[in-house]
Amino acid sequence: MSKSYILASGSPRRKELLELLHIDFKIITSDIEEIINPDLSHEDVVMDLAKQKATDIASSNKGSIVLGFDTLVIYKNSPLGKPKDNNDAFSMLRQLSGNTHQVLTGCCIIEGDxxxxxxxxxxxxxxxxxxxxxxxxxxxxxxxxxxxAYGIQGYGAKFIENVNGDFYSVMGLPINKLYKYLNNIK
Structure with a gap:
């Protein structure tokens, strides 16, 4: 019997990337209010937020493998989330212009307990x-x-000088790492 996978994200980019792994999955979007623990490192924040989303969906979908993700852009040790409006987007892009920043994507995989x-x-x-x-x-x-405030895979690509690390993690789903984890639980 094949495993039942659920992507706990409404992101079209994550859906597109997960399809590259040739697994059958359905999408159930978590609509929880994200709670960020200020005592956590940025790395722990993305893993914790991914876990919050996956746990929300897993609680009512026993028997499925639930995949949750969260991505943060970090510039000068400050997280840049999704822009609130055009002015916020302008401010973020102005900061990133001509500079290097870090992108972190957290993943949580829940299968039963x-x-x-x-x-x-x-x-x-x-x-x-x-x-x-x-x-x-x-x-x-x-x-x-x-x-x-940018999409590396879209119009924003023309502004990207260099990526050091997994391009797909910047898009929001670390394909290689996820593939390895999923192969260990098949």
């Missing part, structure tokens, strides 16, 4: 952007639902 959490990280370097380039990018609306 077994809970595995891990994270992956990448360093992303942006080229220098003019204010007009930032405004034009914001006009695409792409930045509005993404941590750090």
């Amino acid at each position: 077994k809970v595995e959490t891990f994270y992956d990280q990448a360093l992303v370097t942006f080229s220098t952007m003019t204010d007009q380039e930032i405004l034009d990018y914001i006009d695409t609306n792409e930045p509005m639902d993404k941590a750090g």
Whole structure:
């Protein structure tokens, strides 16, 4: 009997990436209010948030393997979440312009009573952007639902100078690490 997988995320990027692993899964979006423990490191925060989402869905889906994720963009040791509005997106992109930042993606896999959490990280370097380039990018609306206000796989790609680490982790799902974990529980 094949395993039943649930992606606890409404992210179209995570859905697209999970499909690359050729596993059957359904999507059930967790709508919990994310609670960030200020005493945790950034790495522990992304794992904890991923666990909160996965636990929320796993509680009513016994017998399934639930996958939860969370991504944070960190610049100068400060997290940059999803922008609240265009001004917030502009501010974030202005900070990232010409600089290197860290992207952390946490993952939680729940199967019955077994809970595995891990994270992956990448360093992303942006080229220098003019204010007009930032405004034009914001006009695409792409930045509005993404941590750090950019999509590495979309229009934002033209501003990426370098990625040190897993490109897919920057998109929100560390494919290689997840594949290895899932192979250990099959």
